[in-house]
Amino acid sequence: xxxxYRWHIYPNLDDLATRTTHAIARFAQQSIAGxxxxxxxxxxxxxxxxxxxxxRDIRAKWDAWHVYFGDExxxxxxxxxxxxxxxxxxxxxxxxxxxxxIHSIPAELGPDKGAAQYAETLADVDSFxxxxxxxxxxxxxxxxxxxxxxxxxxxxxxxxxxxxxxxxPSERVSMSARRLxxxxxxxFLVTGARKREALHAWRWKKxxxxxxxxxxxxxxxxxxxxxxxxxxxx
Numbered sequence: 224x225x226x227x228y229r230w231h232i233y234p235n236l237d238d239l240a241t242r243t244t245h246a247i248a249r250f251a252q253q254s255i256a257g258x259x260x261x262x263x264x265x266x267x268x269x270x271x272x273x274x275x276x277x278x279r280d281i282r283a284k285w286d287a288w289h290v291y292f293g294d295e296x297x298x299x300x301x302x303x304x305x306x307x308x309x310x311x312x313x314x315x316x317x318x319x320x321x322x323x324x325i326h327s328i329p330a331e332l333g334p335d336k337g338a339a340q341y342a343e344t345l346a347d348v349d350s351f352x353x354x355x356x357x358x359x360x361x362x363x364x365x366x367x368x369x370x371x372x373x374x375x376x377x378x379x380x381x382x383x384x385x386x387x388x389x390x391x392p393s394e395r396v397s398m399s400a401r402r403l404x405x406x407x408x409x410x411f412l413v414t415g416a417r418k419r420e421a422l423h424a425w426r427w428k429k430x431x432x433x434x435x436x437x438x439x440x441x442x443x444x445x446x447x448x449x450x451x452x453x454x455x456x457x
Contacts, residue, residue, distance in 0.1 A: 227442030267306025374399025
């Protein structure tokens with residue numbers, strides 16, 4: 224069964240970032256009230272940076288937050304290319320989430336060892352409360368690229384090694400589509416004119432869009448700015 228898509232379209236990046244930040248804060252409060260913790264998976268790339276910066280200023284029970292990463296580039300620890308470096312600079316180093324509750328992917332070990340070690344980290348983690356994802360101009364999400372095994376079957380591993388990504392760097396570590404789908408909420412952030420073609424292909428179910436492989440039972444919330452979706456009402 225296809226997941227339900229809930230569209231949230233905002234006129235500009237600033238408005239989108241504000242609304243997304245409020246939504247994440249609300250999800251966190253609900254999760255902590257419901258079961259005592261908030262388990263979130265972060266997106267990388269440049270799109271979520273403004274959201275992360277604004278999350279610094281929310282009122283939150285930070286000691287109940289547990290942070291994971293959907294994917295990582297195989298680069299040395301603290302390298303500027305890394306998703307965890309961006310998230311730490313923009314947000315995580317500025318709030319009181321206990322360090323042991325921030326779980327970076329050890330991609331500096333290489334794709335295979337990094338994937339194996341992160342799979343061990345996830346072994347005792349139940350469903351996520353929120354998975355935050357982006358959409359590449361080629362339709363990829365996390366580090367799941369067209370033409371490669373994205374791990375969609377029921378027996379797929381939680382984490383996969385990526386050796387031939389079509390965007391640099393070619394070596395990465397990514398949660399599988401199956402594991403990313405195992406979340407109470409999944410939210411995509413899509414901004415800018417260069418995402419139009421990929422978003423259109425995803426919306427109209429054209430073949431080869433890896434984002435379409437993430438299919439949580441609870442549906443997907445797509446937060447996009449108007450630049451990414453002109454004429455979306457048609």
